[in-house]
Amino acid sequence: MALLCALIPVIGSARLALAENEAGDQEAAGEVLELEISEFDRDHWSFQPIERPPLPAVERSGWPSTAVDFFILRRLEKRSLAPQPAADRATLLRRVKFDLLGLPPTVEELERFEADKSPLAYERLVDRFLSSPGYAERWAQHWLDLARFAETDGFEHDKVRKGAWRYRQWVVDALNQDMPYDQFVRLQLAGDLVGSEDSIATMFCMAGPDMPDINEQDLRRHDKLNEIASTVGASLLGLQMHCAQCHDHKYDPISQADFYRLRGIFESAVPPLKRDRHVTELASYSDPIVPRLYGRGELSNAGPRLKPRPPRIASSDEPLSQFDNKNPRVALADWLFLPENPLTGRVIANRIWQHHFGKSLCENPSDFGVIADGPSHEMLLDWLAVELRQSGWNLKRLHRIILLSSTYRQASHVGFDGSDQQRETLRHAIENDPENEWYSRFPRRRLxxxxxxxxxxxxxxxLNRSYGGQSVLPPLPDELVSTLLKGQWKSSEDPEDHVRRSIYVFARRNLRYPIFDAFDRPDAGASCARRDRSTTAIQSLHLLNSELAFDAARKFRDRLERETAGKDDAELLKHAFRLAFARLPTEDELGKCRELLAGEADRREALLIVCAGLLNASEFIYLD
Known part of the structure; x- marks a missing residue:
């Protein structure tokens, strides 16, 4: 025992506890040794109970538009910073449409918004976009990143999972229906038990990579269950549970027994696997499988039996003592949304904020542990989490509060017609808030x-705006197809399918669609909370030379000629800039483009160069 205690890091006043026989009437296979959860452990910000904080006092009382602004402005004023003025209407329209729908504004939308002088014009714009089907086609991908969704197994053979697209479509439909977040999660954990539909939603649990043809099927199941527990911990609780597969977490108060208790919730829903069999959904099986702790995480080292439970640190003892072992997945879904659980609301509120501002209030959206930095605005995060819970877990309501805030509407830069005072305010903000940690301006980010x-x-x-259905396969360059096994990428026969929205493009684990790969789409090997943001020559070359980009430039030229027939070059170019950037060209831009059109013998070729240039501009792929 002395040797064991010496090997276990004791945090604060935590004590080594000998757990009671957790197997109930089952025969115990050993004893569970783990540290008790101490008051020191619970003192960490993310494990503290959530209460709605009061709105802080601010000096610029006329600036806040929603509660969000009070928390942001308070931090700015404490640092002698001032917020930027609101972005102009064209910038704001482009920002919010890309943010909510993932599409550029149309010229008609721009003209209508600029002509609407009502103080409620922006509010109506946000509401219209939130009710559009395009909202879910944009926001579903954020969740699919967390769910490590792909339609193939990965590994050497990367076999197709027939019907996997149904889970992607379920997510899109659920978001468009404004399904409350608690119901959204409940169906993905236990839809086969609580839903009126079938178990499509439970593909969330099984969406990770798999190797059906492995010889050791017991090991395959063991790894699959470990991966489910890790994904649930990271995506729903913001806890890096995978660290405890082999040993107690070195820093967070998560024991190895905590990991296998969480895994035990899914034991009886994942059947013994068979070679070459794809298992994509959870189901309840008549023969219950008793959860165990596995020493060093090894299948061959089965240890004590355990009761299915969520991690102890995430709530008080009372909810855990009432946990229903007969229906553990339903009980987990219930427990996640108890008022005593401090993590679920904080985690999803933080993710919503992250995707509106390009960064989260916490350093790592899927790690609320003791090593990660705490939130930059802890009171704001708690206010958002409480608001979400008290609204019945209505995600669109939270979107709306954030989007209508003055914080979100700030300018990211000073325009050509900006005043010297605006330039000085921005210069001061950049100098004293270089990382924009305090939101002294809107953070510019790449799409x-x-x-x-x-x-x-x-x-x-x-763009083909058809909604829903099976995934499509646009053509790939021959050199990429040659790297695949025969028949692994057969382009869709209907050319209209080649230009459908990206959410419907077939998601192969071992080969991402080229433009997605170039711009940092995750490989779906694990839950991804925050994408990498690289800047590479390949990205520029792709937009310059790929068939996708060059064909878009040709079609853009054809569209301009068609829609400005009979008009002069100035009108054509103004139309081009409004389509590409949601603004008119400056006099300098207009002059240079007109010179190019006039100086080339082949006018159509010159216009193609202009179109390609606009689509390759940083302004086209960045959001201000």
């Missing part, structure tokens, strides 16, 4: 690869 593709297709007039 994701899927949205860049959709923007190329939209501006060039090609």
């Amino acid at each position: 994701e690869g899927e949205i860049i593709r959709d923007a190329l297709l939209s501006v060039s007039g090609q």
Whole structure:
């Protein structure tokens, strides 16, 4: 025992506890040794109970538009910073449409918004976009990243999972129906037990990579269950549970027994696996499987039996003592949304904020543990989490509060016609808040690869807005097809399918669609809370030379000629800039483009160069 105690890091006043026989009437296979959860452990910010904080006092009382602004402005004023003025209408329209729908604004939308002088014009715009089917086609991908969704197994053979697209479509439909977040999660954990539909939603649990043809099927199941527990911990609780597969977590108060208790919730829903069999949904099986702790995480080292339970640190003892072992997945879904659980609300509120501002209030959206930095605005995060819970877990309501805030509507830069005072305010903000940690301006960010593709297709007039259905396979370059096994990428026969929205493009684990790959789409090997943001020569080359980009430039040219027939070059170019950037060209831009059109013998070729230039501009792929 002395040796064991010496090997276990004791945090604060935590004590080594000998757990009671957790197997109930089952025969115990050993004893569970783990540290008790101490008051020191619970003192960490993310494990503290959530209460709605009062709105802080601010000096600029006329600036806040929603509760969000009081928390942001308070931090700015404490640092002698001032918020930026609101972005102009064209910038704001482009920002909110890409943010909510993942598409550039149309010229008609721009004209209508600029002409609407009502103080409620922006509010009506936000409501219209939130009710559009495009909202879910944009926001579903954020969740699919967390769910490590793909339609193939991965590994060497990367076999197709027939029907996997149904889970993607379920997510899209659920978001468009404004399904409350608690119901959204409940169906993905236990839809076969509580839903009126079938178990499509439970593909969330089984969406990770798999190797059906492995010889050791017991090991395959063991790894699959470990992966489910890790994904649930990271995506729903913001806890890196996978660290405890082999040993107690070195820093967070999560024991190895905590990991296998969480895994035990899913034991009887994942059947013994068979070679070459794809298992994509959870189901309840008549023969219950008793959860165990596995020493060092090894299948061959089965230890004490355990009762299915969520991690102890995430709530008080009372809810855990009432946990229903007969229906553990239903009990987990219930427990996640208890008022005593401090993590679920904080985690999803933080993710919503992250995707509106390009960064989260916490350093790592899927790690609320003791090593990760705490939130930059802890009271704001708690206010958002409480608001979400008290609204019945209504996600669109939270979107609306954030989008209508003055914080979100700030300018990211000073325009050509900005005043010297505005430039000085921005210079001071950049100098004293270089990382924009305090939101002294709107954070400029690059669009994701899927949205860049959709923007190329939209501006060039090609985008097929058909909703839902099976995934499509646009053509790939021959050199990429040659790297695949025979028949692994057979382009869809209907050319209209080649220009559907990116959310419907077939998601192969071992080969991402080229523009998605170039612009940092995750490989779906694990839950991804925050995408990488690389800047590479390949990205520029792709937009310059790929068939997708060059064909978009040709179609963009054709569209301009068609829609400005009979008008002069100035009108054509103004139309081009409004389509590409939601603004008119400056006099300098207009002059240079007109010179190019006039100086080339082949006017259509010159216009193609102009179109390609606009689609390759950083302004096209960045959001201000």
